[in-house]
Amino acid sequence: MTEHLSSPGRSDRLATSSVRALLFLLRARAVFVLLLLLILFSALAPSFLTANNLSILSKHVAISAILAIGMTFVVLTGGIDLSVGSVAGLGGMVAGYLLTQGLTFGGSVHYPGVLIAILIALAVCFAVGLLNGWLVAKAGVAPFIATLGTLYIARGAALLLSNGKTFPNLGGQAVRGNTGFPLLGQSFLLGIPLPVWIMLALFAVVALVAAKTPLGRHVYAVGGNERAARLAGIRVPRVKLVTYLVSSLCAALVGLIIASQLEAAHPATGESFELNAIAAVVLGGTSLMGGRGSVTGSLIGAFVIGVLSDGLVMLGVSEFWQMVIKGTVIVLAVAIDQLQSRLQAKFLPYLLSSSPEDGQ
Amino acid sequence: MNTAATEIVLEARAITKRYPGTIALDRVTFRVHRNQVNVLIGENGAGKSTLMRILAGVEAADEGELLLDGATISVRSPREAASHGISIVHQELSTLPNLDISENIFAGRELVKAAILVDRPAQDLRSAAALRKLRRPMPVRTPAAQLSLGCRQIAEAARTLDQGARILILDEPTSALSTAEADSLFHVIADLKRAGVTIIYISHRLNELLHLGDCFTVLRSGRVVGEALRAEVSRQWIVERMSGNAGAGEVQTRVPAAGAPELLVVKGLSLAASGTDEAAQAPLHDLSFTLHRREILGVYGLLGAGRTELLESLAGSRPSFAGQIILGGKQLHISTVADAVKAGIVLVPEDRQRDGLIPEMSIRENISLGSETGFFLSRARETLRVRELAGELNIATRDLELPVTTLSGGNQQKALIARCMMRSPSLLLLDEPTRGVDAVAKVEVYRILRGLAAKGLGILFTSSEIEETRMLADRVLVLCQGRISAKFSFAELTDETLFAAASPAVSTAHSSQSSELRSHD
Numbered sequence: 001m002t003e004h005l006s007s008p009g010r011s012d013r014l015a016t017s018s019v020r021a022l023l024f025l026l027r028a029r030a031v032f033v034l035l036l037l038l039i040l041f042s043a044l045a046p047s048f049l050t051a052n053n054l055s056i057l058s059k060h061v062a063i064s065a066i067l068a069i070g071m072t073f074v075v076l077t078g079g080i081d082l083s084v085g086s087v088a089g090l091g092g093m094v095a096g097y098l099l100t101q102g103l104t105f106g107g108s109v110h111y112p113g114v115l116i117a118i119l120i121a122l123a124v125c126f127a128v129g130l131l132n133g134w135l136v137a138k139a140g141v142a143p144f145i146a147t148l149g150t151l152y153i154a155r156g157a158a159l160l161l162s163n164g165k166t167f168p169n170l171g172g173q174a175v176r177g178n179t180g181f182p183l184l185g186q187s188f189l190l191g192i193p194l195p196v197w198i199m200l201a202l203f204a205v206v207a208l209v210a211a212k213t214p215l216g217r218h219v220y221a222v223g224g225n226e227r228a229a230r231l232a233g234i235r236v237p238r239v240k241l242v243t244y245l246v247s248s249l250c251a252a253l254v255g256l257i258i259a260s261q262l263e264a265a266h267p268a269t270g271e272s273f274e275l276n277a278i279a280a281v282v283l284g285g286t287s288l289m290g291g292r293g294s295v296t297g298s299l300i301g302a303f304v305i306g307v308l309s310d311g312l313v314m315l316g317v318s319e320f321w322q323m324v325i326k327g328t329v330i331v332l333a334v335a336i337d338q339l340q341s342r343l344q345a346k347f348l349p350y351l352l353s354s355s356p357e358d359g360q
Numbered sequence: 361m362n363t364a365a366t367e368i369v370l371e372a373r374a375i376t377k378r379y380p381g382t383i384a385l386d387r388v389t390f391r392v393h394r395n396q397v398n399v400l401i402g403e404n405g406a407g408k409s410t411l412m413r414i415l416a417g418v419e420a421a422d423e424g425e426l427l428l429d430g431a432t433i434s435v436r437s438p439r440e441a442a443s444h445g446i447s448i449v450h451q452e453l454s455t456l457p458n459l460d461i462s463e464n465i466f467a468g469r470e471l472v473k474a475a476i477l478v479d480r481p482a483q484d485l486r487s488a489a490a491l492r493k494l495r496r497p498m499p500v501r502t503p504a505a506q507l508s509l510g511c512r513q514i515a516e517a518a519r520t521l522d523q524g525a526r527i528l529i530l531d532e533p534t535s536a537l538s539t540a541e542a543d544s545l546f547h548v549i550a551d552l553k554r555a556g557v558t559i560i561y562i563s564h565r566l567n568e569l570l571h572l573g574d575c576f577t578v579l580r581s582g583r584v585v586g587e588a589l590r591a592e593v594s595r596q597w598i599v600e601r602m603s604g605n606a607g608a609g610e611v612q613t614r615v616p617a618a619g620a621p622e623l624l625v626v627k628g629l630s631l632a633a634s635g636t637d638e639a640a641q642a643p644l645h646d647l648s649f650t651l652h653r654r655e656i657l658g659v660y661g662l663l664g665a666g667r668t669e670l671l672e673s674l675a676g677s678r679p680s681f682a683g684q685i686i687l688g689g690k691q692l693h694i695s696t697v698a699d700a701v702k703a704g705i706v707l708v709p710e711d712r713q714r715d716g717l718i719p720e721m722s723i724r725e726n727i728s729l730g731s732e733t734g735f736f737l738s739r740a741r742e743t744l745r746v747r748e749l750a751g752e753l754n755i756a757t758r759d760l761e762l763p764v765t766t767l768s769g770g771n772q773q774k775a776l777i778a779r780c781m782m783r784s785p786s787l788l789l790l791d792e793p794t795r796g797v798d799a800v801a802k803v804e805v806y807r808i809l810r811g812l813a814a815k816g817l818g819i820l821f822t823s824s825e826i827e828e829t830r831m832l833a834d835r836v837l838v839l840c841q842g843r844i845s846a847k848f849s850f851a852e853l854t855d856e857t858l859f860a861a862a863s864p865a866v867s868t869a870h871s872s873q874s875s876e877l878r879s880h881d
Contacts, residue, residue, distance in 0.1 A: 214732035221729055224718035231677060231715050232730035232779065233701040291720040 770801025
C-alpha cells in the first residue's frame with residue numbers, strides 16, 4: 001500500500017504548479033473580488049473606511065450573511081429555500097404582536113417577557129421550517145415549489161397578525177415588564193454590534209457542523225448523489241429536514257434583529273431577502289445543484305453583496321444602476337464558477353499524470 | 361457471403377482515448393466491412409462502448425482518425441455522424457417515453473410545413489413506411505412508454521433507417537430482450553443487410569454472434585487482440601482472445617461451505633411489479649433460499665429477471681416486499697437501508713456512478729460515508745481505518761484525499777466494497793460486482809471477495825455474465841421472470857444449463873404468458 005501512496009516527485013510538482021495556481025485563483029475569486037471592492041470604494045469614497053460607516057455596513061452584512069449561512073445547507077443538499085424573507089417578516093411580527101398586543105386569556109391581557117416573546121417567535125418560524133422540510137423530504141414536493149408556497153403562507157400570516165399594519169414602539173413598557181427588546185439589534189459588545197456577533201457565532205457553529213460532523217458530511221453527500229447517499233444508509237429525509245429547520249431559524253433571527261433595530265415590526269419586512277441570500281450563497285461558490293460549496297464562501301458572498309450595495313450608495317450611483325451592477329456581478333460569478341469546474345475536470349488528469357499505474 | 365472479398369467502408373485508425381486514471385482505447389484500429397455484420401466483442405470495460413461512442417460522435421477521440429470510404433472525416437457530434445450516415449442504437453435505449461413512435465422517429469429532425477409547423481401526417485407516413493421496411497408495422501401513434509423494450513428498439517432502428525443510415529451500430533441490442541424478441545431483431549438485421557446497410561454489432565452472447573456475424577474484431581483492455589472473418593472463427597477462438605491468459609487459466613480454489621452454519625434464510629420473498637418507466641420494478645414470486653457463512657452464492661439471470669430487485673429488497677431499498685428474512689437466526693424487519701445496515705446487510709450497487717459514488721467527495725470520504733459515528737468526526741481515526749481497508753483491498757491511488765473520480769473503474773468498485781466493509785457486515789450483497797471493470801481488476805475483485813468469504817462473510821451476488829457466475833459462485837440460483845428456475849452447485853454448472861434455465865420458455869413482445877417453473881434441482 002505504501003508505494004501506492006508515495007508522494008509525487010519534485011519535477012511533477014513544478015510542472016503542475018502553474019495549473020494549481022490558476023485553479024487556486026479561480027477558487028478564491030470571491031475573496032479577491034471582496035478585496036478589490038474594498039480598495040476601490042476606500043479610494044473613491046473617503047468616508048467609506050470611517051468607523052461609523054463600517055459599523056453600519058457590518059450591520060447590513062450581518063442581515064444577509066445570517067440568511068446566507070442558513071441557506072447554505074439547503075443549497076448544499078440541492079434544495080432551495082425561497083421562504084426565508086417571509087419567515088423573517090413573520091418572526092418579527094410574532095414578536096411585535098406579543099410585545100404590543102400581548103396574549104389574551106381568561107378575559108385579561110398578559111404580556112410575555114422579551115425572552116419568551118423571542119422564543120415564541122423562533123418556535124413559530126421553526127414550525128414553518130418543519131413544514132418546508134416535511135413537504136420536501138416526506139411529501140416529495142420540489143423545494144422550489146414547497147418554499148414558494150410557504151413564502152406566501154408566512155407572508156400572509158404576518159399580514160394577518162396586524163391586519164397589514166405596523167406594530168410600533170417595541171421598546172416595551174416597564175409596567176408590563178417587557179422592556180429590552182431593542183438591545184438585540186442595537187447593543188454593542190466590545191465595540192462591535194451584537195448582530196455581527198450573532199452572525200459570527202452562527203457562522204462558527206454551522207461551519208463546524210459542515211466540516212466536522214457526520215451531519216455535515218451527510219449534507220454534502222445528499223447534494224452530491226442522493227441515491228448513493230440513501231443506499232449508503234444515510235437518512236436522507238432527516239438530513240433535508242434539518243437543513244430547512246436551520247434555514248428558517250436563521251431567517252427568524254434576522255426578522256427579530258430587524259424589528260429590534262427599528263423598534264417596530266412591519267409585515268413587509270424581508271421582501272426579496274431570499275434573493276439576496278441565494279445570491280450570496282452562489283457568489284460564495286456553492287453549486288445550486290448541490291454537493292459543492294462552503295459556509296465560508298457564503299459569508300464572503302454576503303460581504304461582497306453588502307459592500308457592493310453600500311459602496312455604490314456612498315458613491316451616489318443611481319439605484320437603478322445598482323441593480324444592473326449587482327445582477328451582472330451575480331451572473332459573472334456563476335459563469336466563472338462553471339469555468340472553474342470545467343477547468344478542474346480538464347486538468348485533473350494532468351495533475352495526476354505522475355500517478356503510478358492505476359489498475360488499468 | 362462469408363467468403364466474398366469485402367471492402368472496407370469505415371476505418372477507425374489508431375484511436376486513443378484516455379479518461380482520468382485510465383486508457384480506454386490504446387491505438388485501436390477497427391475496420392468495418394461494407395454490407396456485412398461486423399461484430400465487436402470484448403468483456404465489460406474492454407472499450408467497445410467507448411469506441412462506438414467515438415464513431416457515433418458522442419465522444420471525441422484524443423488521437424487517431426476516422427476514414428469513410430478512404431477519406432478522412434470529422435465526427436464531432438451525433439448530428440455530424442448522422443450526416444455521414446452513421447447511426448447508433450444505444451445500449452441504454454434513448455427513446456423518449458413521453459412521445460409516440462412517430463415523434464420518436466423524428467425527434468430532433470421534425471418535418472415541417474409552412475416553415476414552422478410540424479407536419480405530423482408526413483411524419484406518420486414515413487414512420488409507417490420505415491416500420492414496414494423492418495417488417496414490424498406498429499401503430500405509429502403509440503406512446504413509447506407503452507412499448508416493450510424490443511419494440512422500442514425496432515422504433516430506434518426505424519429512426520436510423522429513415523435517416524438514411526448506411527452504417528448502423530447496435531450496442532448490446534439483445535441484452536434486455538426475451539428470446540422471441542431477439543429472434544425478431546435478427547430478422548430485422550437480415551432485412552437491413554439486404555437493404556444495403558452495414559451493421560456494427562456488439563454483444564456478449566457468443567451464440568448469437570456466431571449466428572449473425574460476418575467479420576469479427578476482439579477488444580481486450582483497450583486493444584485489438586483479434587480480427588478475422590466468420591470462416592476462421594470458432595467459439596474457442598473468441599473465448600481465448602476475449603479472456604487472454606489472465607482469466608482463463610485461473611482456477612479458483614473453493615472451500616466447501618457445507619460445514620458452515622446457515623447465515624441467511626429467505627422464505628417466500630415476493631415483490632409486486634410496478635410499471636413506471638424510470639423505476640420499473642420486475643416482480644418476484646415466492647423466492648426461498650439459504651446462504652451459509654463463508655459461502656458465495658451467485659444469482660444468475662437475464663435483464664428483468666428480478667436480480668436487482670432481490671438484492672435491493674434484502675438491502676432495504678424496496679421495502680414493499682413480502683416474506684421472511686432471517687439473518688443469523690434472527691428474523692429481520694427491514695424497511696429502510698439503515699435497518700439493513702444495522703442488521704449487518706450491505707449492498708454494492710450495480711451502477712457505481714448513479715447509486716454508489718459521491719463524485720464531489722474524496723476517496724476517504726466516499727469510503728467512510730454512512731459509517732460515521734458520534735457527534736464529531738475523527739479525521740485521524742477515519743483515515744487510519746480507511747487506509748487499512750484500502751491496503752487490504754489493494755486500492756491503487758497515490759492519495760486517499762483525491763476525488764473518487766480519479767480512480768479507475770476497478771478501484772472505484774473496490775472503494776465501494778471498502779465502504780461496505782467499514783460497517784463490519786455479516787452479509788455482503790453485490791449487484792454485478794465487476795460491471796465496467798477491466799479483465800485484470802475483475803480477477804482481483806474475485807480474489808478479494810473470496811478472501812472476504814474465507815474470513816466468515818456471506819456473499820450474495822448477481823450477474824448477467826455466465827463466465828463471472830462460474831468463476832465466483834460456490835452455488836448458483838437462476839432467476840427467470842421473478843422465479844427461481846434452477847439451483848446449481850459449483851460442480852454441476854455448465855454454460856448451456858445455466859443459459860437454458862435463465863431463458864423464458866414462452867415469451868413474445870405481445871403476450872406476457874409467464875413460463876412454467878422449470879426446476880432443475
